[in-house]
Amino acid sequence: MRRTDGFSLIEVLIALAVFTVVAALAGSGIVQALRLQALNETSTSLQAKLRRVTEVVAQDLRSTMFGGLTDTPVASGATGLSFTLADRGQGYEVLPSGGNSFPNSANVDIFAVAPNAAALGLEDTEAMMVNQTGDAIVFTITNVTGVGPVARQQWNVVHAGCNNTIAYVPPVRLFSVASVGYRFDADAGELLRQVGAAAERVLAFGLSDVAFAYAYEAEDGTTVVRATPFDDGTGPLRIADVGGVIYVLSGIQVTVTAEEGAGGRTVERSYVAHVRMPDAGTVKLRSVVSCP
Numbered sequence: 001m002r003r004t005d006g007f008s009l010i011e012v013l014i015a016l017a018v019f020t021v022v023a024a025l026a027g028s029g030i031v032q033a034l035r036l037q038a039l040n041e042t043s044t045s046l047q048a049k050l051r052r053v054t055e056v057v058a059q060d061l062r063s064t065m066f067g068g069l070t071d072t073p074v075a076s077g078a079t080g081l082s083f084t085l086a087d088r089g090q091g092y093e094v095l096p097s098g099g100n101s102f103p104n105s106a107n108v109d110i111f112a113v114a115p116n117a118a119a120l121g122l123e124d125t126e127a128m129m130v131n132q133t134g135d136a137i138v139f140t141i142t143n144v145t146g147v148g149p150v151a152r153q154q155w156n157v158v159h160a161g162c163n164n165t166i167a168y169v170p171p172v173r174l175f176s177v178a179s180v181g182y183r184f185d186a187d188a189g190e191l192l193r194q195v196g197a198a199a200e201r202v203l204a205f206g207l208s209d210v211a212f213a214y215a216y217e218a219e220d221g222t223t224v225v226r227a228t229p230f231d232d233g234t235g236p237l238r239i240a241d242v243g244g245v246i247y248v249l250s251g252i253q254v255t256v257t258a259e260e261g262a263g264g265r266t267v268e269r270s271y272v273a274h275v276r277m278p279d280a281g282t283v284k285l286r287s288v289v290s291c292p
Contacts, residue, residue: 042264043267050271053191053204057182057254058275060085065128065177067249067277069229069236071140072290073181073194076236077099078227081212081252082181084128084288093130094172095154103167107158108248109147112172114155117144120159122174126175126196129178134286135166138179152201164292165234173283179290184210191256209257215274216240216247225253232287239286 033148038260045248065084092110095101108129130136139159148154157174176292183193189207192200214229224247230240240247252275259268 014116023168025282043269046258046260046267046269046270049204050258050269053207053256054254054271054273056203056275057081060180061252061254061275062267062278064278065175066130066136066283066285068136068238068285068288070179070288071235072138072179073196074183076212076229078211079184079186080214080291081185082179084126084177084179087125087176087178090174091175094168094170094174096168096170103166106160106163107156108164108174110155110157111153112155113153117146117155120144120155120172123219126177126179127157127159127174128288129164129166129172129174130283130285131166131172132168133167133169134284136285137164137166137291138177138288139291148181159291161239165289168259182212204256205236207253207256207258208259209270211255213253213255214249214252215251218221218245218247219248223250233291237287239284244254 020177025077025125029175061083063085065086068083069076070082070084074082078080084087092112095109097107097109098193098275099104102108112120122144126138126143127141128136128138139162141157142160143158145156146154146220179196183194183200184190184207185192186209189205190202191204191207193203193209194200211227214222214226216226216230217225229236229249230242230247231237232240238249254273254275257270259266261267
């Protein structure tokens with residue numbers, strides 16, 4: 001008999017079937033690996049993005065003037081947050097207003113050595129005035145004029161349209177500040193930042209949620225976390241008396257969430273920052289009222 005080399009048709013078909021199964025398994029593994037890689041890359045990118053956003057907010061919060069909150073330019077709550085930053089380190093001594101009723105006046109006298117009003121640089125800027133009991137008010141200075149001796153050590157600071165709401169309990173100090181507000185626009189998925197009366201600017205986009213929570217600490221160490229700050233009807237409180245228990249705003253939790261499609265799935269990630277509020281120092285700030 002003559003020997004015949006090669007494969008039979010059945011052997012070829014079996015080999016093809018085995019190759020098809022192996023190729024399918026290998027292809028499926030590659031696809032799964034690529035999907036997993038896409039998911040990991042998206043997750044890492046989202047975490048990095050959210051971390052950068054919270055770091056910006058946290059950096060501002062760590063510099064908050066006396067650790068107090070306000071309701072201007074946006075109301076402080078679950079999706080909004082406002083506070084003031086020191087525009088200059090120097091504070092000015094507020095002097096008694098003579099026969100005027102201080103709590104109802106739209107001007108105050110301050111002590112400052114300067115050659116002229118322009119040198120003070122206070123006109124058309126924001127200021128915070130704080131008294132000894134920790135009550136504060138934020139207003140816009142509209143005019144500054146010199147009073148008293150030629151040496152120009154006493155100045156009348158006018159804040160038209162905003163009467164004083166705090167009592168003259170010395171020492172009373174006036175500081176140049178800038179109001180900062182953060183607001184989450186859920187419809188646009190944007191976190192907006194605003195300084196004073198300037199237009200809002202987009203800090204981050206493509207977000208699904210931004211939430212602020214407020215941690216208050218009692219003298220015995222008990223902590224209460226709230227979706228909104230304590231409020232006495234005039235504005236958010238740094239120090240709150242709740243049934244005889246004194247709570248102090250100790251920190252703010254900032255949670256930023258975003259989601260993105262990758263590998264046929266939706267990846268959702270959140271980043272949480274716990275920001276310790278700065279020490280108010282010798283000023284025991286209780287609340288800050290903001291003029292409209």
